Amino acid sequence: MPSEETLGKRLDxxxxxxxxxxxxxxxKxxxxxxxxxxxxxxxDPTATWSDRRTAPG
Structure with missing residues (x-):
């Protein structure tokens, strides 16, 4: 599975x-x-992008 970073770059x-x-x-x-x-x-299916980007670690 591609990393979140890879998917984010593809979105960009x-x-x-x-x-x-x-x-x-x-x-929006x-x-x-x-x-x-x-x-x-x-x-965690309730996590949001901003939750994941600001989470420690």
Missing amino acids: DVWGELDFGGVWYNR QRRVAEEMVAKFRSP
Whole structure:
């Protein structure tokens, strides 16, 4: 399984190709995508991207 870092880099690579319309909606969808990656990678299905990025260790 790819690491969270690898998945995050891939998201960065393709994000500019996606068109969500407004800037605010783009940011919202990015947060949703990041949370989905964190949940996919986490043994804790309630974890969010920001939880995982700020967790110690």
